[in-house]
Amino acid sequence: MPYFDAASSVPLHPVARQALEASLDEGWADPARLHREGRRARLLLDAAREAAADAVGCRPDELVFTSSGTRAVHAAMSGALAGRSRVGRHLVVSSVEHSCVLHSAAAHEASGGEVQEVPVDRAGRVDPAEFAALLRADTALACLQSANHEVGTRQPVPEVASACRAAGVPLLVDAAQSLLWGPVPGDWSLLAGSAHKWGGPSGVGLLVVRKGVRFAPQGPSDERESGRAAGFENIPAVVAAAASLRAVRAEAAQEAARLRELTDRIRRRVAELVPDVEVVGDPERRLPHLLTFSCLHVDGETLLHELDRAGFSVSSGSSCTSSTLTPSHVLKAMGVLSEGNIRVSLPLGTADDDVDRFLQVVPGAVAEVRAKLGVPAAGDPADASAGEDASAELVVDALGKRCPIPVIELAKVIGRVPVGGTVTVLSDDAAARLDIPAWCEMREQAYEGEQPVDGGVAYRVRRLT
Amino acid sequence: MPYFDAASSVPLHPVARQALEASLDEGWADPARLHREGRRARLLLDAAREAAADAVGCRPDELVFTSSGTRAVHAAMSGALAGRSRVGRHLVVSSVEHSCVLHSAAAHEASGGEVQEVPVDRAGRVDPAEFAALLRADTALACLQSANHEVGTRQPVPEVASACRAAGVPLLVDAAQSLLWGPVPGDWSLLAGSAHKWGGPSGVGLLVVRKGVRFAPQGPSDERESGRAAGFENIPAVVAAAASLRAVRAEAAQEAARLRELTDRIRRRVAELVPDVEVVGDPERRLPHLLTFSCLHVDGETLLHELDRAGFSVSSGSSCTSSTLTPSHVLKAMGVLSEGNIRVSLPLGTADDDVDRFLQVVPGAVAEVRAKLGVPAAGDPADASAGEDASAELVVDALGKRCPIPVIELAKVIGRVPVGGTVTVLSDDAAARLDIPAWCEMREQAYEGEQPVDGGVAYRVRRLT
Incomplete structure (x- = not known):
């Protein structure tokens, strides 16, 4: 049964499983304790940190383990924004970041910060010059994923990192999707990763903060993981995560x-x-x-x-x-x-x-x-049946209907208006805003824009062919 | 090699290990996905939630899994305080709570909230009447551990919970130390627990929020675990935690x-x-x-x-x-x-x-x-050697010396002053404030108080015997 959803999560890699099982007996104790069980746990944790840092390309004291990639991103953003709050509260993120980045950005905005999104091209890629142009004297942090989680597009991290460095702005790279393929190139300042994406166990994220980056951990203070990731360390999982990253990289x-x-x-x-x-x-x-x-x-x-x-x-x-x-x-x-x-x-x-x-x-x-x-195929009779007697303006009420129905309704009736006539689709489905223009482009019809109406939005399409 | 530090963490229980290993193959996928791997993961998560809720004594939809007990406490306190911010910002905690509670309280205070600590008696126990007396119309939350993590004293949770209920204040119980021994009695509103304390794996905490408790999760929004615990679910660990809690309870x-x-x-x-x-x-x-x-x-x-x-x-x-x-x-x-x-x-x-x-x-x-x-034993010659020619006032400079040296210095010289004379110990060690009065009580000498001095504190002791 083929599983083709590796970008969500992958099964535990055999090396991870082996490391996990091997460290269950040694890694359960509190590494902050002085007794032999605590010291053994500490040794495992230190070794895992060194292995993970080596694979990421940073110093061991720059890397902490979090409980997930999401938590790593949350901690990275809140810590970097707070650490540079004297510089300003301006945050730059690409518009195609993972939701955990965008939700952190929304939280920053809700608390009075300013957020600007860098647009992407039709392939999902930011333009480094456009990214650089948004950096300001009061920019506290910039965020760019190494590669997009939904469409796979790699972002120009080295170029954006250089621009950020020149502007004195730290760049956080969400590397969750690419860490399996290799270290992230470029002169970035912070990095987040997630072990279950590369075959490590659930429950482990990586947070890297380069030396010299101003960082003020938020939330209640906690001594563990340099104060950057609260809560008892999950050492067996951390050992498995570090061991599997090295193994997986080779494969x-x-x-x-x-x-x-x-x-x-x-x-x-x-x-x-x-x-x-x-x-x-x-x-x-x-x-x-x-x-x-x-x-x-x-x-x-x-x-x-x-x-x-x-x-x-x-x-x-x-x-x-x-x-x-x-x-x-x-x-x-x-x-x-x-x-x-x-x-x-x-x-x-x-x-x-x-x-x-x-x-x-x-x-x-x-x-x-x-x-x-009941979709009409492209070029099927329904499409071509416009009589001269047809109305030049048609309104389709698709209110209350969910994607893809509004677009299908449009496709069904477009043939009923003459070339040059219009169809207006009324819809309250959020996908219509995206899919009606996309349909027009694929069908070579003209999208003429939207207007708010009672209970939804009116999307206007002119028949061209 | 006997391990007598169970209150820190215990080795993985065999049932936990078995459940963990069994669910590694089924529980790695994203439970939010619609495919069969996601559905299987969802089933495991739901079953674990039911088992854990049954053991805790709550409804499954009242319980979420967090990445640690610390995280459960942080989320419980920030969520309950925010959910009742209209009522007020007054927080009541016992003075012997775990540091994760006190650090959350400190964060609340730093953001403008008011915190009051309920004192304990010499046995480490709060008095329910004293606790109740601190509850006010603007009290947003009260926190009391089920039992103390350092000295084992059980707190009067049912009585305090009743008082809180009567005052309309939700009570959070940190049950990390007692959950292994049974459900927490009483009509509490929120509860936190930690799996590695009962033989479950690291990386799992429990957060229970009773229906009807106003709760507003803080931090960036995240859909997982009812929005109360951000980050990818650690399902194998959660399954192991739930299975082991039931097994451990029987033992x-x-x-x-x-x-x-x-x-x-x-x-x-x-x-x-x-x-x-x-x-x-x-x-x-x-x-x-x-x-x-x-x-x-x-x-x-x-x-x-x-x-x-x-x-x-x-x-x-x-x-x-x-x-x-x-x-x-x-x-x-x-x-x-x-x-x-x-x-x-x-x-x-x-x-x-x-x-x-x-x-x-x-x-x-x-x-x-x-x-x-080089400690003088009680009643040893040094203690008894006070000559009539001795000075009635002696000052011991223990500045820069760490616990237990300041107290040992005191013990060494007390015999040199006549009965009725005083010894003043200068110390900059935080433990001295606690240990010098405690020493006086054990040695039946009179502790006469402290005064700030250059570089530390002067503790004054009068010789009685």
Whole structure:
């Protein structure tokens, strides 16, 4: 049963499991105690810190273990912002950061700070010059991921780090998605990582704060982990995390080219095999194991279930699969289609055959979902049936209907207005704002903008073809 | 090699180990995902939550897993204080809470809140009436541990919970030390626990918030664990924590009486075998497995090392063993001797023989430390040698000398002043404030108070015998 959701979490690596089991007997005691059990625990913790620091490329005293990558990011941002509060309260983040970065930014804003987001191009990448242009004398911190978690695009960290260094602003790199592939290049100041993304256990994050970075840990004081990560140390897990990062790096170096070829194959073949699909993310500057595509007129959750039934575990950034009912902020920032979104992230060791089977399954799964939703195919009669007697202006009320229904309703009626006529879709679904313009671009129709209406938004589309 | 520091942390219970290893294969995925690996992880998490809630005595939807007991306390206090900020910012805590409670209280005070500490008696116990008297119309939260972590004294939680309920104030119980022995009685509102204290793995805390308690989680928002504990769930550890709590409870019920007898034996025999010792903590209302004593004129760290060399792992609340150089706030609040402090906390299954061997070792170890420090024995010639020609006022300069030296200096010279004369000890060691009055009480001399002097404090003692 192929698991293609490595970017969420991967099974425990055998080296991690071995290290975990081996250290359960030695690593349970309090490393702050003076007795032999405490000293043994301390030795394990120190050795794990050295191994992890070596793999990340920092000094051991610059690295602490947190209870998760999210906690590492929270601590990094609150500590760096507080440490530089005299400089100012301006924070710069890319618009496609992980939600834990954006939620920290929102908390900073709620407490009176100022946040500016650096936009990305259609491939999900920031422009270093645009990033640098937002840095100011009162900028306390800048944040840029090493690679995007939803579309795999690698960010220009070395260039942005140089710009930050020149401006005297510390740069925090969320390296959760890339640490498995190697150290983060460039002259960054802070870094966060997450062990369960590389085959380490759950419950371990890394926080690196370079010497010389002003840092004031927030929250109640606690002596553990240099005061930067409160709570009793989880030493067996930390040992497993450090041991597995080294082991996984060796494998990753061997696997990179092979997985790259597999993800290239999926990107190419999906575009050929599935009608009305948009393969998103930078085709070149991306993680080797991750790719993402969106399918017009498809309900992401139903498609996930179809693929799950066929034995493939993937994830989706479509709003229809999320409890928050908002489409992925990453796809939104990129301005690409969000409906029918599928992220494929291959674990190390993924079999060639499984990828080929996946490619056999996807077109049918997408077609089935579309058929269930009664989707008109591109160029099908409904599209072409505009009579001269048709009204030049049509309004479709899709209020209360969830993604992808508003777009499907639009597709169903566009053929009923003459070329040059308009369809106005009323929708209260957050995904419509993203998907109606994306549909227009894919269908070569003109998107004419939105207006608030009672209970939702009116999106206006002019028929061109 | 007997390990007598169960109150710090205990080895992984076999049931925990088994559950951990069994769930490593099933519990690594993201429980928020819709694919089969995610659903399996979700099932494990839900089952663990039900088991833990059953053991704690709450509803599953009232309990979330945190990454440590410390984190559970931090989240409980910040969430409850924020949830009731309209009521007021007054916080009541006992003076002998765990440092994670007191550090949260300090953070609350630093942000403009008001904190009041409820004193304890010489046994370390709060008086419910005194606690109730501090509750006010603007009290947002009250905190009381179920039992003290340093001296084992059980607190009157049911009585205090009733008083809080009557005053409309939520009570948070830090149950880290007692959860192994059973659910916390009484009508409390919030509860925190820590798995590695009962034989569960490191990396798991419990936070219970009763329905109806106003609670506003602080920090950046995060969807996991009802928004109350940010970061990826550590499911294998959570499963192990829940499974072991149930298993350990059954054993604890059987072991309570036996360990109680062993700790009674140590309390009684240490008082008989070791000169100038103070056994502290409530003799009756206490945890079955924990006892504490302090030895006059003893350096706690050296004594720990002596006992460690003899094969016994214990801990100490003496300042001389701590990196902070301040004596235990618990012993200070109780007003008892802090020097030469030893906490013995027996794990389930402790052998009778090991306790007897410990009792054979302790008197010699204490004597050896005292001999090294050149301590005059009680009633020894130095004590009795006051000549009529002696000065009636003596000043001892112990500035720059660490605990227990200032008290030893005092003991060395007290015999040189006539009965009715005074010795003034100059000291800049924080433990002196606690230990000089305690010494006077044990030696039946009169403590006459302190005065600030250049570089420290002058403690004045009048010779009575």
